[in-house]
Amino acid sequence: MEIAVIVCFCVTTTKSDIDAAIADGAHTVEQVGARCGAGTGCGSCREYIEDVIVTSGTGCPGGGCCSECIYGAGQASSASPERFDDASSCAA
Numbered sequence: 001m002e003i004a005v006i007v008c009f010c011v012t013t014t015k016s017d018i019d020a021a022i023a024d025g026a027h028t029v030e031q032v033g034a035r036c037g038a039g040t041g042c043g044s045c046r047e048y049i050e051d052v053i054v055t056s057g058t059g060c061p062g063g064g065c066c067s068e069c070i071y072g073a074g075q076a077s078s079a080s081p082e083r084f085d086d087a088s089s090c091a092a
Protein backbone atom coordinates (compact mmCIF):
# COMPACT_ATOMS: atom_id res chain seq x y z
CA MET A 1 0.00 0.00 0.00
CA GLU A 2 1.43 3.36 -1.03
CA ILE A 3 1.21 6.17 1.50
CA ALA A 4 0.12 9.52 0.06
CA VAL A 5 2.52 12.26 1.11
CA ILE A 6 0.75 15.59 1.20
CA VAL A 7 3.05 18.35 -0.02
CA CYS A 8 0.66 21.26 -0.36
CA PHE A 9 -1.78 21.62 2.51
CA CYS A 10 -3.53 24.64 1.04
CA VAL A 11 -4.80 22.60 -1.92
CA THR A 12 -4.32 19.10 -0.42
CA THR A 13 -1.95 17.99 -3.15
CA THR A 14 0.30 14.94 -2.84
CA LYS A 15 3.80 14.19 -4.07
CA SER A 16 2.18 11.84 -6.59
CA ASP A 17 0.06 14.74 -7.92
CA ILE A 18 3.22 16.81 -8.41
CA ASP A 19 5.04 13.91 -10.07
CA ALA A 20 2.07 13.49 -12.42
CA ALA A 21 2.10 17.20 -13.27
CA ILE A 22 5.81 16.99 -14.11
CA ALA A 23 5.22 13.85 -16.19
CA ASP A 24 2.49 15.82 -17.96
CA GLY A 25 5.03 18.46 -19.00
CA ALA A 26 5.31 20.95 -16.13
CA HIS A 27 8.80 22.48 -16.01
CA THR A 28 8.22 25.26 -13.48
CA VAL A 29 6.43 25.67 -10.15
CA GLU A 30 3.84 27.80 -11.92
CA GLN A 31 3.18 25.06 -14.46
CA VAL A 32 2.83 22.48 -11.67
CA GLY A 33 0.35 24.80 -9.97
CA ALA A 34 -1.62 25.20 -13.16
CA ARG A 35 -1.95 21.41 -13.46
CA CYS A 36 -2.69 20.36 -9.88
CA GLY A 37 -2.99 23.50 -7.78
CA ALA A 38 0.09 22.83 -5.63
CA GLY A 39 1.86 26.01 -4.60
CA THR A 40 -1.00 28.31 -5.47
CA GLY A 41 -1.99 29.13 -1.89
CA CYS A 42 0.31 30.41 0.85
CA GLY A 43 3.44 29.46 -1.10
CA SER A 44 5.24 27.62 1.69
CA CYS A 45 5.53 24.43 -0.41
CA ARG A 46 6.89 26.14 -3.54
CA GLU A 47 10.56 25.55 -2.66
CA TYR A 48 9.87 21.82 -2.22
CA ILE A 49 8.05 21.72 -5.57
CA GLU A 50 11.04 23.44 -7.17
CA ASP A 51 13.33 20.79 -5.64
CA VAL A 52 11.13 18.00 -7.05
CA ILE A 53 11.30 19.60 -10.50
CA VAL A 54 15.09 19.97 -10.35
CA THR A 55 15.52 16.42 -9.05
CA SER A 56 13.34 15.09 -11.87
CA GLY A 57 15.79 16.59 -14.36
CA THR A 58 13.00 18.19 -16.36
CA GLY A 59 13.13 21.67 -14.92
CA CYS A 60 14.15 24.74 -16.80
CA PRO A 61 17.65 25.65 -15.55
CA GLY A 62 16.52 29.24 -15.24
CA GLY A 63 13.32 28.37 -13.45
CA GLY A 64 11.34 29.65 -16.41
CA CYS A 65 12.63 33.17 -15.82
CA CYS A 66 13.58 34.04 -19.42
CA SER A 67 11.07 36.35 -21.00
CA GLU A 68 11.28 34.12 -24.06
CA CYS A 69 11.33 30.84 -22.15
CA ILE A 70 9.61 27.97 -23.86
CA TYR A 71 8.95 26.42 -20.45
CA GLY A 72 7.89 29.23 -18.17
CA ALA A 73 6.04 32.45 -17.94
CA GLY A 74 8.96 34.83 -17.53
CA GLN A 75 9.00 34.57 -13.76
CA ALA A 76 12.01 34.15 -11.49
CA SER A 77 11.82 31.31 -8.99
CA SER A 78 13.03 30.91 -5.44
CA ALA A 79 15.57 28.27 -6.48
CA SER A 80 16.80 30.26 -9.49
CA PRO A 81 16.34 33.92 -8.63
CA GLU A 82 18.78 35.05 -11.30
CA ARG A 83 17.28 36.14 -14.56
CA PHE A 84 18.68 35.39 -17.97
CA ASP A 85 18.73 38.37 -20.26
CA ASP A 86 17.87 36.34 -23.30
CA ALA A 87 16.99 32.83 -24.32
CA SER A 88 20.52 32.19 -25.64
CA SER A 89 21.61 31.80 -21.99
CA CYS A 90 19.19 28.94 -21.58
CA ALA A 91 20.52 25.40 -21.75
CA ALA A 92 17.12 24.02 -22.75
Ligand code: FES
Pocket residue numbers: 007008009010011038039040041042043044045046
Ligand atom coordinates in the same frame (compact mmCIF):
# COMPACT_ATOMS: atom_id res chain seq x y z
S1 FES B 1 1.07 24.66 1.37
FE1 FES B 1 1.20 24.79 -0.80
S2 FES B 1 0.51 26.78 -1.26
FE2 FES B 1 0.26 26.63 0.90
